[in-house]
Amino acid sequence: MLSAATVHIATPAFDWHAFAPDLVLVATMVVVLVADLLLPDRESWRTSSIAAVGLLGALVPIATLVHSGHDRNLFNGAYVVDHYALALKAFFIIATYITVLLSVDYIREGDYYKGEFYFLLLVSTFGMSIMASSRDLISLFVALETISIPTFVLATFRKHDRASNEAGVKYYLIGVLSSALMLYGMSLIYGVTGATKLSDIAAYMSQHGTVPLVAVAMFLSLVGFAFKVSAVPFHFWAPDTYEGAPTPVTAFLSVASKAGGFVALINIVYFGFFLPNGRAADSWWPVLWVLAALSMTLGNLVALRQTNIVRMLAYSSVAQGGFMLVPFAAAGIAGADGHPGKAAAAMSAVVIYLLIYGAMNLGAFAVVIAVARRTRSAEISSYDGLWEIAPGLAVVMGIFLASLAGVPFFAGWFAKFVMFRAIIDAGTGWAIALGIIAAVNSVIAFFYYARPIRAMIFHAPTTEDRTPIVIPQPLFAAIALTVSVVVVVGIYPQVFARVGELAF
Amino acid sequence: MSALAYPDHITATYYLVLAAILFTIGAVGLLVRKNTLVMFMCIELMLNAANLTFVSFANALNDISGQVIVFFTLVVAAAEVAVGLAIIVAIFRRRQSVNADDVDLLKG
Amino acid sequence: MIAENVVFGIIAAAMALGAIGVVRTKNVVHAALYLVVVLAGGAAQFILLGQEFVAWVQVLVYIGAVIVLFLFGIMLTRAPMHPKDSLDNDLRWPAAVTSLFLVGILVGLLVHTFHADKVDVQRPVRTADVTSSIFTTYIVPFEVVGVLLLGALIGAVVLARKD
Numbered sequence: 214m215l216s217a218a219t220v221h222i223a224t225p226a227f228d229w230h231a232f233a234p235d236l237v238l239v240a241t242m243v244v245v246l247v248a249d250l251l252l253p254d255r256e257s258w259r260t261s262s263i264a265a266v267g268l269l270g271a272l273v274p275i276a277t278l279v280h281s282g283h284d285r286n287l288f289n290g291a292y293v294v295d296h297y298a299l300a301l302k303a304f305f306i307i308a309t310y311i312t313v314l315l316s317v318d319y320i321r322e323g324d325y326y327k328g329e330f331y332f333l334l335l336v337s338t339f340g341m342s343i344m345a346s347s348r349d350l351i352s353l354f355v356a357l358e359t360i361s362i363p364t365f366v367l368a369t370f371r372k373h374d375r376a377s378n379e380a381g382v383k384y385y386l387i388g389v390l391s392s393a394l395m396l397y398g399m400s401l402i403y404g405v406t407g408a409t410k411l412s413d414i415a416a417y418m419s420q421h422g423t424v425p426l427v428a429v430a431m432f433l434s435l436v437g438f439a440f441k442v443s444a445v446p447f448h449f450w451a452p453d454t455y456e457g458a459p460t461p462v463t464a465f466l467s468v469a470s471k472a473g474g475f476v477a478l479i480n481i482v483y484f485g486f487f488l489p490n491g492r493a494a495d496s497w498w499p500v501l502w503v504l505a506a507l508s509m510t511l512g513n514l515v516a517l518r519q520t521n522i523v524r525m526l527a528y529s530s531v532a533q534g535g536f537m538l539v540p541f542a543a544a545g546i547a548g549a550d551g552h553p554g555k556a557a558a559a560m561s562a563v564v565i566y567l568l569i570y571g572a573m574n575l576g577a578f579a580v581v582i583a584v585a586r587r588t589r590s591a592e593i594s595s596y597d598g599l600w601e602i603a604p605g606l607a608v609v610m611g612i613f614l615a616s617l618a619g620v621p622f623f624a625g626w627f628a629k630f631v632m633f634r635a636i637i638d639a640g641t642g643w644a645i646a647l648g649i650i651a652a653v654n655s656v657i658a659f660f661y662y663a664r665p666i667r668a669m670i671f672h673a674p675t676t677e678d679r680t681p682i683v684i685p686q687p688l689f690a691a692i693a694l695t696v697s698v699v700v701v702v703g704i705y706p707q708v709f710a711r712v713g714e715l716a717f
Numbered sequence: 718m719s720a721l722a723y724p725d726h727i728t729a730t731y732y733l734v735l736a737a738i739l740f741t742i743g744a745v746g747l748l749v750r751k752n753t754l755v756m757f758m759c760i761e762l763m764l765n766a767a768n769l770t771f772v773s774f775a776n777a778l779n780d781i782s783g784q785v786i787v788f789f790t791l792v793v794a795a796a797e798v799a800v801g802l803a804i805i806v807a808i809f810r811r812r813q814s815v816n817a818d819d820v821d822l823l824k825g
Numbered sequence: 826m827i828a829e830n831v832v833f834g835i836i837a838a839a840m841a842l843g844a845i846g847v848v849r850t851k852n853v854v855h856a857a858l859y860l861v862v863v864l865a866g867g868a869a870q871f872i873l874l875g876q877e878f879v880a881w882v883q884v885l886v887y888i889g890a891v892i893v894l895f896l897f898g899i900m901l902t903r904a905p906m907h908p909k910d911s912l913d914n915d916l917r918w919p920a921a922v923t924s925l926f927l928v929g930i931l932v933g934l935l936v937h938t939f940h941a942d943k944v945d946v947q948r949p950v951r952t953a954d955v956t957s958s959i960f961t962t963y964i965v966p967f968e969v970v971g972v973l974l975l976g977a978l979i980g981a982v983v984l985a986r987k988d
Contacts, residue, residue: 329983336976351786355966358793359973366980378808393763400767404774409782426934730939735837737931741924746848748920758860776874781958787879791886796977798891802898803981809902
């Protein structure tokens with residue numbers, strides 16, 4: 214009887230090259246853990262170098278995969294390594310690399326577990342890297358949880374601090390709730406379509422149109438994702454969590470982990486509910502339309518009232534999330550109209566916006582960390598007269614804020630440009646209405662991004678202390694990297710436009 | 718309503734309706750309770766409802782992936798609970814309360 | 826078929842009552858024990874559906890590990906066993922409206938969409954098929970879950986450790 218029960222498991226063909234970036238990340242995790250064990254406590258901050266080298270190392274197989282040129286479909290298309298996935302993997306890895314640069318001195322000087330910090334960052338990055346390639350509900354879910362669970366711990370990392378504790382518990386409850394909603398939605402989608410692979414779900418959708426139950430299931434999944442990307446009205450955890458978490462973790466949450474949620478959203482909505490002919494798009498674009506309009510408007514209006522720069526950046530990131538949803542909704546509108554080509558162009562606008570937002574937001578947080586090294590404060594009033602104390606930092610901060618606002622010839626301008634182009638391409642009344650809301654909000658955003666700039670230039674410094682702010686090398690490198698991306702992309706946007714075109 | 722009128726055999730719909738009811742009870746619990754531990758338990762109820770839905774569909778569709786996804790959900794849920802309780806223990810070290818409403822240092 | 830109907834009905838009622846118990850009880854330990862009823866009922870339903878593998882995983886992982894973790898959490902935080910004030914907040918009416926809305930939509934649509942689907946309990950799924958599926962088609966999520974568990978383990982230790 215026993216022999217009847219044994220099963221021969223055929224070893225699946227395994228493309229090691231396709232998995233090389235992820236394997237490098239896993240190897241780095243292990244080395245970081247072992248090194249943390251071997252190094253004496255006082256030296257354990259050096260694990261950051263291992264993490265940084267490992268992250269840069271993971272870029273090598275990505276480069277060779279890009280060079281090899283052809284798309285790789287593994288497991289019948291459940292795991293795809295194409296240009297879209299590779300571009301995002303590279304983005305996630307570079308964003309984490311910059312986060313490591315931001316963290317080195319912050320973590321070294323505080324009373325933290327050092328090796329574990331970098332280990333958890335790497336686990337989260339590994340989840341993002343898998344997410345970029347996932348085209349199946351199961352691996353999508355597992356990847357999203359691999360992104361989220363380490364970040365719950367990271368948000369609570371300053372565990373003797375009440376604000377950090379609260380940041381952690383709020384983020385955790387919302388995170389787990391959103392995965393429960395998403396999972397229930399996925400279960401209904403699976404039940405109706407009988408498939409877990411996104412391409413099969415899309416095939417079902419284009420054949421049968423949208424069943425009412427699928428619309429509800431989609432709605433539940435979209436609400437789950439809306440929590441993850443902190444879209445209004447599911448954003449209320451974000452400001453508290455951003456303020457309470459250690460600042461480098463906040464930078465990571467607002468860029469890498471938010472981008473992870475966005476990529477999950479793109480994968481499930483675009484590859485699952487959209488392709489091959491976009492007929493099912495009319496069931497999800499209204500949800501995204503509403504989320505985009507609410508996030509932009511509310512995020513901006515509340516950001517106007519903030520006196521703390523981290524909270525201001527938190528609400529600004531809610532609003533920026535809304536701007537990113539604008540071309541997404543436009544893609545749905547174009548798809549429902551029967552223009553899959555325009556929809557693909559709009560989706561590449563989402564990716565371009567995401568990449569640019571990553572560079573400018575990480576940069577802004579880098580400056581916040583540098584200034585807080587001296588002032589120990591994140592109030593906007595602590596930026597009074599920064600121009601006199603540290604003109605370099607003031608200029609760089611000005612560049613990041615101007616870029617976030619969308620001032621021409623910084624990268625943020627190009628992000629806004631592709632967003633509006635997607636709207637105009639879609640062209641229907643609903644699209645134009647969303648475009649008008651976005652335009653009004655771009656103007657509102659100027660006011661609050663200008664406030665720290667005004668404080669830096671026109672207010673007198675509050676202290677007599679004129680000793681220059683000492684910026685440690687890694688932090689300097691992070692600022693230099695992000696500012697050069699923001700300036701270069703602002704002047705030669707073709708660099709990123711090309712990445713976006715490759716993707717879709 | 719025809720399915721519910723013929724109770725001579727059980728259809729997948731019965732299981733799905735049970736799961737929907739459990740999901741709703743979990744969601745309500747999450748809204749009305751303020752003890753963090755009980756809120757976790759309510760989320761577990763919702764996850765369990767999702768699992769029951771997956772398994773019923775796996776049976777109705779005679780498809781294996783419904784079971785596989787439940788296996789993964791169970792593992793992930795265990796990891797989530799471990800981290801969540803660690804966070805609660807860390808909070809409790811600082812302050813002797815686990816009520817979500819007491820956690821209101823940051824607002825607005 | 827009648828016996829199966831009766832068994833389903835009894836377990837379903839127990840699960841629903843257990844779930845209401847989790848939401849209603851004033852004692853946190855009781856809430857955890859009510860949760861055991863729901864989870865055990867879930868495992869029983871899985872067996873009724875002929876899906877033994879996940880039924881036993883549910884018993885081992887949920888009732889064996891998760892509930893024990895919950896009970897440890899309750900003990901470590903000395904959560905209120907006999908609270909003077911209730912565990913509820915003041916969202917009762919919004920919650921009632923939400924629940925009616927949610928259950929109405931879900932049940933209505935489920936009955937509308939799937940009224941014809943039969944459950945074929947003559948067709949239990951072999952555990953061997955599940956494992957071979959996990960180790961071939963779903964090998965990537967399986968490996969990722971391994972990394973996730975390591976991360977969760979280390980994260981939980983970092984947070985819960987006394988220092």
